Amino acid sequence: MLSQWIDLTLAERVPDTEGRLPFGHYRQWEPGVLELLPSQPQPQARACVISVGVHGNETAPIELLGELLSRLEAGQLRLGAPVLLILGNLPAIRAGERFIDTNLNRLFQRGQDRQGDEPDRARALMAAVDAFYARHAGAPRLHYDLHTAIRDSRFPRFAVEPHAEAHTAAEQWRWLAAAGLQAVLHQHQHSWTFSHYSKHYHGAQAFTLELGKVAPFGGNDLVALRPMRGLLEALIEGREPPGQAPAAMAFFRVEHELMRRSRDFCLHFADETANFTEFAPGSLLASDGEAGDFRVGDTPLAVVFPNANVEVGARAALLVKPGPVPEGSD
Numbered sequence: 411m412l413s414q415w416i417d418l419t420l421a422e423r424v425p426d427t428e429g430r431l432p433f434g435h436y437r438q439w440e441p442g443v444l445e446l447l448p449s450q451p452q453p454q455a456r457a458c459v460i461s462v463g464v465h466g467n468e469t470a471p472i473e474l475l476g477e478l479l480s481r482l483e484a485g486q487l488r489l490g491a492p493v494l495l496i497l498g499n500l501p502a503i504r505a506g507e508r509f510i511d512t513n514l515n516r517l518f519q520r521g522q523d524r525q526g527d528e529p530d531r532a533r534a535l536m537a538a539v540d541a542f543y544a545r546h547a548g549a550p551r552l553h554y555d556l557h558t559a560i561r562d563s564r565f566p567r568f569a570v571e572p573h574a575e576a577h578t579a580a581e582q583w584r585w586l587a588a589a590g591l592q593a594v595l596h597q598h599q600h601s602w603t604f605s606h607y608s609k610h611y612h613g614a615q616a617f618t619l620e621l622g623k624v625a626p627f628g629g630n631d632l633v634a635l636r637p638m639r640g641l642l643e644a645l646i647e648g649r650e651p652p653g654q655a656p657a658a659m660a661f662f663r664v665e666h667e668l669m670r671r672s673r674d675f676c677l678h679f680a681d682e683t684a685n686f687t688e689f690a691p692g693s694l695l696a697s698d699g700e701a702g703d704f705r706v707g708d709t710p711l712a713v714v715f716p717n718a719n720v721e722v723g724a725r726a727a728l729l730v731k732p733g734p735v736p737e738g739s740d
């Protein structure tokens with residue numbers, strides 16, 4: 411039954427809300443929010459939130475989660491940690507769209523009082539995460555929010571480290587390197603994404619993980635994600651994940667967030683420009699009506715997540731520079 415949870419949820423058929431697993435049991439708190447509870451939590455276990463489908467057209471993480479559920483149900487994985495699994499934007503996943511009315515991944519802010527389905531879903535997911543971490547107050551907190559990017563990338567698999575007071579543990583860099591992540595992008599300011607929510611409000615070890623490029627169901631290369639699956643499996647089993655020297659990854663920090671201010675916003679480079687493409691000093695990157703032009707300053711900048719079609723007021727690109735390898739991570 412667990413292995414059909416995703417299909418039943420997306421088909422709007424009510425899956426069993428509680429059931430047994432070979433090494434524990436599960437409970438669905440609401441559609442798309444499922445908690446796995448081990449019969450024997452392991453001493454190393456973290457309270458893990460694994461979210462997928464916060465953007466509805468990013469299917470690889472949903473397929474990866476399907477693999478994990480099948481392996482849990484077959485007893486190939488020994489559940490050893492409390493895990494909260496989240497299918498983020500259900501109507502958008504059904505429609506194969508990034509979002510329906512507005513980008514869910516900008517709404518994870520306490521006190522946010524916008525009207526609509528996506529703001530309602532953000533409030534429900536924030537409450538689900540709050541309750542999960544409260545139920546497992548003794549365990550270290552972790553949240554991986556799994557995505558795929560719209561464009562090609564010089565580094566197809568990379569982590570976005572949200573900006574927050576909580577310090578990222580050195581072990582995270584080793585785990586992410588061993589999981590096949592090729593780059594890390596350190597955010598310079600609060601961003602109200604789902605991973606930022608868990609880090610900022612709960613002090614969780616939290617990342618947005620970009621796992622390749624957007625593709626329809628069936629069009630993803632899950633073999634390239636095997637090392638990532640290995641990391642998730644270790645966390646689900648409550649054992650120490652494999653590690654690798656973080657120097658295998660390229661580190662960047664965000665220098666500037668390019669916002670769309672007007673309807674006249676445009677980018678001056680090709681739509682197909684890959685993430686982490688570098689632009690030389692003086693390059694004209696964007697024009698934005700009365701808000702003016704944006705040019706690269708004295709040192710080169712690379713572009714990540716460029717998207718001229720975002721809502722007015724939303725982020726249209728991150729402009730990034732190489733950053734230091736975090737201390738204590740070798």
Ligand SMILES: O=C(O)CCC(=O)N[C@@H](CCC(=O)O)C(=O)O
Nearest residue numbers: 515558559560561570603618715
């Ligand atoms: O490829 C793109 O343009 C967007 C991919 C994506 O959904 N990225 C996340 C990053 C979240 C973060 O900044 O932590 C997003 O834009 O929500």
Ligand SMILES: [Zn+2]
Nearest residue numbers: 465468557558
């Ligand atoms: Zn996404």
